[in-house]
Amino acid sequence: MVDAGPEGGAPETGQALGRVGATWSDVTDVILTHSHADHVGGLDQVASKAQRATFWAGAPDIGDILSKAPLRPASEGDNVRGLRVLQTPGHTKGHISLLHEEERILFVGDAVGTVTGTMARAPSQFTADAAKAEVSLRRLSELQPARMLFSHGPEVPDPVGQLRELLASTSGD
Numbered sequence: 001m002v003d004a005g006p007e008g009g010a011p012e013t014g015q016a017l018g019r020v021g022a023t024w025s026d027v028t029d030v031i032l033t034h035s036h037a038d039h040v041g042g043l044d045q046v047a048s049k050a051q052r053a054t055f056w057a058g059a060p061d062i063g064d065i066l067s068k069a070p071l072r073p074a075s076e077g078d079n080v081r082g083l084r085v086l087q088t089p090g091h092t093k094g095h096i097s098l099l100h101e102e103e104r105i106l107f108v109g110d111a112v113g114t115v116t117g118t119m120a121r122a123p124s125q126f127t128a129d130a131a132k133a134e135v136s137l138r139r140l141s142e143l144q145p146a147r148m149l150f151s152h153g154p155e156v157p158d159p160v161g162q163l164r165e166l167l168a169s170t171s172g173d
Contacts, residue, residue: 033109061094090133114153
């Protein structure tokens with residue numbers, strides 16, 4: 001499972017698990033892309049339901065995640081259930097993205113999102129270090145994923161092309 005969602009979101013997550021034929025007991029790992037409340041606010045509720053799961057987060061963000069769930073550091077190159085951890089700081093100091101290499105699917109967390117069908121940088125007021133965020137976006141564009149999955153916004157066609165267009169534009173909101 002990627003991210004725990006906001007506080008109170010576990011019932012909706014449980015319904016989504018059901019739609020794919022799974023239950024909370026099938027959740028073995030929860031990987032947190034970063035420390036913002038819309039991604040970790042529901043962590044304690046998720047931990048109470050997915051009692052056998054291991055919880056992961058980028059090491060620099062662990063101290064900012066308020067939870068009773070024990071968190072293990074996810075470091076560059078680690079493999080968690082077939083997902084390679086990529087450190088992509090900027091949005092937060094410990095932001096991570098996840099690459100399923102075989103399928104070429106990239107989970108970008110909040111490194112980038114989509115708004116009305118177009119890729120967009122995270123809003124500046126929620127970005128810890130804009131310069132590091134740009135470096136992370138350039139790194140993601142070099143991975144050549146077939147698909148990018150965003151925490152905010154739906155998939156877009158030609159995600160690498162769109163990301164490169166975004167990088168060519170001026171930074172900011």
